Amino acid sequence: MAGVHVRNVSKSFAHGGSIVEILRNVSISVGEGEFVSLVGRSGCGKTTLLRIIGGFVHADAGSVLVDEAPVRGPGSDRGMLFQQPMLFPWLTVLDNTLFGPRAEGSFTPGTRARALELLGIVGLAGFEFHYPKQLSGGMMHRAAFARAMMVDPEILLMDEPFGALDALTRTGMQQFLLDLWERRRFTVVLVTHDVEEAVLLSDRVAVMASQPGELVETIPIPLPRPRTYEVSESTDFVDLKRRVRQAVEHARGGAAIVGAGRAAAPY
Ligand SMILES: Nc1ncnc2c1ncn2[C@@H]1O[C@H](COP(=O)(O)OP(=O)(O)O)[C@@H](O)[C@H]1O
Ligand SMILES: [Mg+2]
Known part of the structure; x- marks a missing residue:
């Protein structure tokens, strides 16, 4: 650290x-x-x-x-979570979350399971294969949060x-953090x-x-x-x-x- x-x-x-x-x-x-x-x-x-x-x-x-x-x-x-969610529009929610581990070559057999778990925690279970444009603003923020958490900065x-x-969602995310x-x-x-x-x-x-x-x-x-x-x-x-x-x-x-x-x- x-x-x-x-x-x-x-x-x-x-x-x-x-x-x-x-x-x-x-x-x-x-x-x-x-x-x-x-x-x-x-x-x-x-x-x-x-x-x-x-x-x-x-x-x-x-x-x-x-x-x-x-x-x-x-x-x-340094993981950075911007004011705007900045998701990659051409990637699904799951692939956005997996972007960091793939980019830095740290993808292991457990990585996908962890991404799915994180997406569940931020309330995006069932939306893993949606694209950003299919999400509400709040959901995009939560997906960006899961993505930032994946790389364990x-x-x-x-x-x-x-x-x-x-x-309500904000309270849940604060507690999760x-x-x-x-x-x-x-x-x-x-x-x-x-x-x-x-x-x-x-x-x-x-x-x-x-x-x-x-x-x-x-x-x-x-x-x-x-x-x-x-x-x-x-x-x-x-x-x-x-x-x-x-x-x-x-x-x-x-x-x-x-x-x-x-x-x-x-x-
Ligand atoms: N790239 C930039 N070019 C010109 N002005 C900028 C730029 N980035 C920020 N500013 C200006 O700097 C000031 C502070 O902005 P910012 O750091 O976003 O403040 P805060 O996040 O506290 O609201 C604002 O007046 C903003 O317009
Ligand atoms: Mg600001």
Whole structure:
């Protein structure tokens, strides 16, 4: 397993003839097996930071280290779940799920059975031979989640993975992620709008300000593990949720958009 170290990362984009600073001097370390969420207003640079960690976007300054090694591009040590499900349209749900093991040559006799098991867990039993265009948006997200889990990444980077799901499915997926993380203890960086989700899942919640994106506060979540959804009824949970929400609301930039559980703004 590996930890992630973001060191003084800055990033600007050209926008309508001018240069806009998106991330300014962001540093954060996520320990091996730690679960950290990034929260902040829409547009504060969460996705950009996650893409830099994933190696899909290059920082203008600073570096990302996975253990000791600088990130120079995407790698199979870092599984990435994008905001959009990004399934291969020409592959069935099962073949999408089997894509990673096939691509990295780790396909064994048990691989197909594991893919089928994972698809069952995410509620896609009976849809294994459907193509993405035959699925609802939520089902595509769940298929993408199963695909990301198949390769057993040491580091899992997730960008609003459950944002498009209905409340019941989202709760089921969060519990599935909690259980899986409890067993495997991979390192997680989760971007979310959802303060409740961040508190439920994380060891620490990192709060970003926007324009430019900067890390303003990291709030530890000392709720007992293993966690189930029931923890969300405790006073400690409610207090932590309030603390995180206030930190987001007080962070510089933009209009307040963070609601009680889910944000109103699109992402
Ligand atoms: N490739 C790009 N080119 C230009 N601007 C971009 C690019 N990617 C992101 N941005 C801008 O960077 C800002 C932060 O975006 P993003 O990282 O997606 O924020 P968040 O995920 O927190 O909502 C936004 O204003 C967005 O328009
Ligand atoms: Mg985003």
